[in-house]
Amino acid sequence: MSALTHIHKITLIPGDGIGPEVAAAMVSVVEAAGKLTGCAFEWHSFECGAEAYEKNGEILPQAALDSIAADKVAIKGPTATPIGGGFSSINVAMRKKFDLYNNFRPVKSLPGIKTNYPGIDMIIFRENTEDLYAGLEVMINPDIAQSLKIITRKGSTRIARSAFEYAKKHGRKKIHAIHKANIMKKSDGLFLECCKAVAAEYPEITYAEHIVDNTCMQLVMNPYQYDVILTENLYGDILSDLCSGLIGGLGLVPGANLGADTAIFEAVHGSAPDIAGQDKANPTALIQSAVLMLHHIDEAEAANKLQAAVEKVYAEGKSTTRDVGGSVGTKAFTEAVIAAL
Ligand code: NAI
Numbered sequence: 001m002s003a004l005t006h007i008h009k010i011t012l013i014p015g016d017g018i019g020p021e022v023a024a025a026m027v028s029v030v031e032a033a034g035k036l037t038g039c040a041f042e043w044h045s046f047e048c049g050a051e052a053y054e055k056n057g058e059i060l061p062q063a064a065l066d067s068i069a070a071d072k073v074a075i076k077g078p079t080a081t082p083i084g085g086g087f088s089s090i091n092v093a094m095r096k097k098f099d100l101y102n103n104f105r106p107v108k109s110l111p112g113i114k115t116n117y118p119g120i121d122m123i124i125f126r127e128n129t130e131d132l133y134a135g136l137e138v139m140i141n142p143d144i145a146q147s148l149k150i151i152t153r154k155g156s157t158r159i160a161r162s163a164f165e166y167a168k169k170h171g172r173k174k175i176h177a178i179h180k181a182n183i184m185k186k187s188d189g190l191f192l193e194c195c196k197a198v199a200a201e202y203p204e205i206t207y208a209e210h211i212v213d214n215t216c217m218q219l220v221m222n223p224y225q226y227d228v229i230l231t232e233n234l235y236g237d238i239l240s241d242l243c244s245g246l247i248g249g250l251g252l253v254p255g256a257n258l259g260a261d262t263a264i265f266e267a268v269h270g271s272a273p274d275i276a277g278q279d280k281a282n283p284t285a286l287i288q289s290a291v292l293m294l295h296h297i298d299e300a301e302a303a304n305k306l307q308a309a310v311e312k313v314y315a316e317g318k319s320t321t322r323d324v325g326g327s328v329g330t331k332a333f334t335e336a337v338i339a340a341l
Helices: 019-037 048-055 062-069 090-097 153-170 187-198 212-221 233-247 285-294 300-316 329-341
Strands: 008-012 040-044 072-075 100-106 121-127 137-141 145-148 173-177 206-211 228-229 256-258 263-266
Touching: 008 019, 008 062, 019 285, 019 329, 062 072, 062 090, 062 121, 062 300, 072 285, 090 263, 100 153, 100 187, 100 233, 121 233, 137 329, 153 173, 153 187, 153 228, 173 187, 173 212, 173 233, 187 206, 206 212, 212 233, 228 233, 256 285, 263 285, 285 300, 300 329
Parallel strands: 008 040, 008 072, 072 263, 121 228, 173 206, 173 228
Antiparallel strands: 100 121, 100 256, 137 145, 256 263
């Protein structure tokens, strides 16, 4: 390693279920790409999530939060959240703590995967701190539960601005704001009002509005009409999984949670307990999240080399995982990406 090698400090949260397997795969391919391009990484790893809670009695240790605050960049595997009762999502907690308001999720087809929709290339901008995810829930009485949906002018305007700025910079032509303002006239109405106001500042970008239920149908009938999707927290979460199905599944779609000065990168998928610990997980989504991270830390060469290696493995089609019709495990796929590098 040359004296000029830049060492990036990155907080790593391997997470639950398949998290440690896909995180190990991601670290090894990022290290390999870094060696080729003259950058190195100091990983600050923390156990967080359901398994950490069982082991150490802590879901999200303060030390992990301090590390993210210091490093400003983190990458995490999925963390499990109990359904119904139990502790609240640490993802939601981290997004709120670091004000990571922009959940950026590119959905792009990879070569060699057979799907009904070749050549998909769209981006989802999901507001990441408000909506029903604010977690403001109460039992009014034993038979009535109330969950508050919070939409603010500030939150809606800044996610709209992120989407339009990105579109302008990257030559994207069309933005659809996805909503349910026919029913939620105040909250989704405010979201649309803010999107419209921002859109007016970017006349070169076509702006349209679709109701979320119609959008689900449109996405499976003709996904190609969408370029950039701009939406609230809950709709964005659901549409991300739907869109991942268009290109071959949850094993493929990366993501970034972006704030003004901190970024946490993570795949769209969850901890996949059904395949955990069996060398079956597809690490592509987290690897592609790492590609986004490498761009974020200005290591474009490493990012491009790693993305090209992933695409080469898919184009060859010999070393892909079972979820996309292949036959190899997590480790063999990872070795194939390193060989392609
Ligand atoms: P999931 O995304 O974990 O799994 C859904 C289906 O996709 C399963 O059949 C699984 O095997 C498959 N799958 C997901 N990722 C895959 C991969 N990389 N390779 C191959 N197959 C993959 O969703 P589910 O079952 O709804 O959630 C499980 C847990 O994950 C829950 O506790 C949930 O709260 C948590 N979760 C965490 C997220 C995060 O940390 N960002 C995001 C979504 C869910």
